[in-house]
Amino acid sequence: METRRALVTGAASGIGAACARRLAADGVQVVAVDYDAAGLEALEGVQTVVADLADLESLSDLPKDVDILVNNAGVQQVAPLEQFPPERFSYIVRLMLESPFRLIRQTLPHMYGAGWGRVINISSVHGLRASPFKAAYVAAKHGLEGLSKVVALEGAPHGVTSNCVNPAYVRTPLVTAQLADQAATHGLTESEVLEKVMLEPVAVKRLIEPDEVAELVALLCGPASASITGSSFVLDGGWTAH
Ligand SMILES: NC(=O)c1ccc[n+]([C@@H]2O[C@H](COP(=O)([O-])OP(=O)(O)OC[C@H]3O[C@@H](n4cnc5c(N)ncnc54)[C@H](O)[C@@H]3O)[C@@H](O)[C@H]2O)c1
Numbered sequence: 001m002e003t004r005r006a007l008v009t010g011a012a013s014g015i016g017a018a019c020a021r022r023l024a025a026d027g028v029q030v031v032a033v034d035y036d037a038a039g040l041e042a043l044e045g046v047q048t049v050v051a052d053l054a055d056l057e058s059l060s061d062l063p064k065d066v067d068i069l070v071n072n073a074g075v076q077q078v079a080p081l082e083q084f085p086p087e088r089f090s091y092i093v094r095l096m097l098e099s100p101f102r103l104i105r106q107t108l109p110h111m112y113g114a115g116w117g118r119v120i121n122i123s124s125v126h127g128l129r130a131s132p133f134k135a136a137y138v139a140a141k142h143g144l145e146g147l148s149k150v151v152a153l154e155g156a157p158h159g160v161t162s163n164c165v166n167p168a169y170v171r172t173p174l175v176t177a178q179l180a181d182q183a184a185t186h187g188l189t190e191s192e193v194l195e196k197v198m199l200e201p202v203a204v205k206r207l208i209e210p211d212e213v214a215e216l217v218a219l220l221c222g223p224a225s226a227s228i229t230g231s232s233f234v235l236d237g238g239w240t241a242h
Contacts, residue, residue, distance in 0.1 A: 001221070002027035007066040007107065009053055009099075010073025011046075012039025014172030015122055018210035019070050019217050020046050026218060031063050034073070054095040059102045065110045068221050071100035071144070072122040076174055078133045078181040092136035097143040104151055108160065117160035118221045121148045122213070125168045125236045133185055145232060152230030161229035163220050168236035169198045171207040203238030 006023050010016035011032030020032045020043055030046040033053065040048040051058060053073045074096050077088050104119055111117025126134060127141035144164065151162035169175050175198070179190040182197055199205050216235055220228060234240050 004067040004221070005029045005031065005063075005065065006068035006070060006221075007031045007033060007063060007103070008070040008072060009033050009103070011043065011048075012036035014174060015167070015170055015210045015213045016070070016072040017043060018214035019072060019120075019122075022211070022214035022218050023068065023070075023221065026221075028068065028221075031066065033062060053099045054091060056094065056098060056102055059099060060106060062103070062106075064106045066107050067111060067114060067116060068118045068120070069103055069107050070120045070122065070217060071103060073099070074122070074137075074140075074174070076134065076137050076178055076181075078178060078185055079135075080133055080185075081135050084135050089136040089139075093140045093143070096137070096140035097147065100144060101147055104147070104162075108151075108155065108158075111155070111160045112158040115159040117155065117158070118225065119148070119151050119155070119160065119162035120217050120220055121145075121162070121164045122217075123148070123164035123166045123232060125166055125234065125239050127164060127166055128232065128234070128240060133182075148232070149230050156229060159226075161220070161225060163228060163230070164232040165213060165216055165220070166232050166234045166236065167208050167213050168202055168239045169207050170210055170213060172210055175207065201239045201242060202236065203241065206237070208235060208237065 008020045011020040012034035024030045032046045033049045035052045037050045126138045127145045148162045182193045
């Protein structure tokens with residue numbers, strides 16, 4: 001893996017930071033991108049780039065000569081459909097679907113040239129299942145699932161694989177922030193939200209750790225990964241077993 005270069009988006013926090021650290025531990029040269037400059041500073045041994053990934057026109061300034069692309073940056077918005085702010089819907093689809101498309105589009109030529117590439121899309125259980133009050137997030141993640149499969153089909157003759165990783169609730173700031181939002185929306189306390197909403201459909205009654213997600217990402221980039229493509233890997237404590 002020492003010869004590989006990876007671009008990880010949303011790498012200042014949570015799952016992205018865990019992926020950047022895990023790939024760097026394998027010897028991969030990691031470019032960590034985020035708009036949170038302070039968060040990026042905490043990462044050691046990786047190149048960092050401060051950028052707003054929702055600013056589609058500026059994405060062409062990011063490195064294109066990468067062998068591994070981890071599309072991870074994301075945000076959540078919890079609101080009933082009839083009150084869902086349309087500009088927030090557009091923003092979430094731009095950040096979590098259009099931005100990955102642009103990054104894939106501009107990095108594939110390098111991967112095709114090298115005859116090897118790995119596109120990892122951090123989707124979610126919400127790429128495969130819906131929940132109420134998360135219209136933009138669920139729509140963007142379902143779109144990412146389709147995009148990932150098209151990349152798998154086009155990339156295969158060039159040695160490029162594309163897969164989704166689909167966690168249930170992971171212990172990150174994105175989830176911590178949701179506890180308060182969901183408490184207000186559902187009329188519950190934050191601990192009731194964790195127990196009755198987030199962990200209710202899950203058989204393993206705990207939040208997933210970011211490092212567990214990063215381990216799966218590393219596996220999908222590793223030596224045994226060539227035939228794994230066009231798939232979505234649930235890491236959901238049994239949620240979708242229902
Ligand atoms: N935490 C979970 O339970 C969970 C579950 C399933 C999927 N996911 C997915 O994992 C990914 C990472 O989520 P997380 O839980 O680690 O969240 P997080 O909030 O800890 O990290 C997200 C990172 O994305 C960055 N980011 C957001 N908008 C950006 C923008 N416009 N430009 C640049 N950077 C931006 C943030 O600064 C942050 O560092 C997301 O795509 C999320 O949908 C998370």
